[in-house]
Amino acid sequence: MSFSAWCLRTTFRIFDVKHGGGKFLMNGGDYSNPPDKMLKGLHKECRQVNNENVFTLYKNKGNKKAILYLHGGSYINSFAKAHWKFLINIANKTNRDIIAPDYPLVPRTYKESYEMVIEIYNDMLKKYNNDNIIIMGDSAGGGFALGFCMYLRDNNIPLPQKNIMISPYLDMAETNPDIAAMEKNDPWLSYELAEETTKYAGEDDLHTPYLSPMYGELDNLNDMYIFFGTYDMLYPDGIKFKKMCEEKQIKLKFTEKKKMMHVYPILPVKEAKEALKDILEIINEN
Numbered sequence: 001m002s003f004s005a006w007c008l009r010t011t012f013r014i015f016d017v018k019h020g021g022g023k024f025l026m027n028g029g030d031y032s033n034p035p036d037k038m039l040k041g042l043h044k045e046c047r048q049v050n051n052e053n054v055f056t057l058y059k060n061k062g063n064k065k066a067i068l069y070l071h072g073g074s075y076i077n078s079f080a081k082a083h084w085k086f087l088i089n090i091a092n093k094t095n096r097d098i099i100a101p102d103y104p105l106v107p108r109t110y111k112e113s114y115e116m117v118i119e120i121y122n123d124m125l126k127k128y129n130n131d132n133i134i135i136m137g138d139s140a141g142g143g144f145a146l147g148f149c150m151y152l153r154d155n156n157i158p159l160p161q162k163n164i165m166i167s168p169y170l171d172m173a174e175t176n177p178d179i180a181a182m183e184k185n186d187p188w189l190s191y192e193l194a195e196e197t198t199k200y201a202g203e204d205d206l207h208t209p210y211l212s213p214m215y216g217e218l219d220n221l222n223d224m225y226i227f228f229g230t231y232d233m234l235y236p237d238g239i240k241f242k243k244m245c246e247e248k249q250i251k252l253k254f255t256e257k258k259k260m261m262h263v264y265p266i267l268p269v270k271e272a273k274e275a276l277k278d279i280l281e282i283i284n285e286n
């Protein structure tokens with residue numbers, strides 16, 4: 001663990017981020033709209049879909065490739081500053097448009113988010129070939145990305161070429177007994193937060209694959225890439241999903257980093273630079 005990672009982990013514990021005491025620490029203001037001062041020369045466009053904002057970040061006009069990014073936040077919170085820093089970095093180092101929807105959150109349900117993102121994705125297919133689209137997401141957005149790919153497959157809609165997930169939330173029902181032991185290592189996530197997150201299901205069963213993709217069929221999906229830290233409360237589900245893919249001979253590249261916390265690739269720690277390098281290689285390899 002680097003000194004920067006140790007400092008961040010310690011700060012999270014001091015401010016009791018796990019129980020909401022450090023919410024200001026993660027945002028420090030409203031970042032539901034990326035501030036112009038952060039853009040570093042990038043262009044930003046914003047449009048409305050179902051009365052919600054959809055942002056497009058790009059370096060050059062006329063890109064033929066794109067990334068659909070679904071942000072994390074436990075289906076409770078919008079974009080954090082860390083999301084925009086991460087996406088701006090990617091936009092500057094790839095020739096891709098970044099499409100980032102601010103999808104509906106609790107007390108609204110996942111069905112409204114799916115309606116919005118389906119419309120966005122269908123619009124993307126008119127502009128980009130599906131083989132030139134990558135879907136990405138972190139935490140809740142990572143689970144959303146996988147559930148969304150299952151929805152596309154089930155409805156015979158062309159899939160994005162790749163799915164890159166950072167600490168994905170794979171099982172809203174949280175049936176894995178190993179999670180309880182892991183929670184003490186995680187300075188961020190808690191069962192308390194998970195209970196609030198379940199409201200996103202509305203009246204639906206928490207085992208619904210589009211909510212909890214751990215319970216979905218894994219056949220005929222796109223190439224999947226997952227990044228996890230071993231001090232992440234959701235890590236046991238990541239290992240379980242990895243074993244499921246191995247048993248069914250499903251293509252998955254699983255990257256884990258020892259002693260790293262939840263969504264470490266987007267955090268201000270040394271280890272995030274290595275993860276970003278790997279992610280850029282995945283994006284740019286084709």
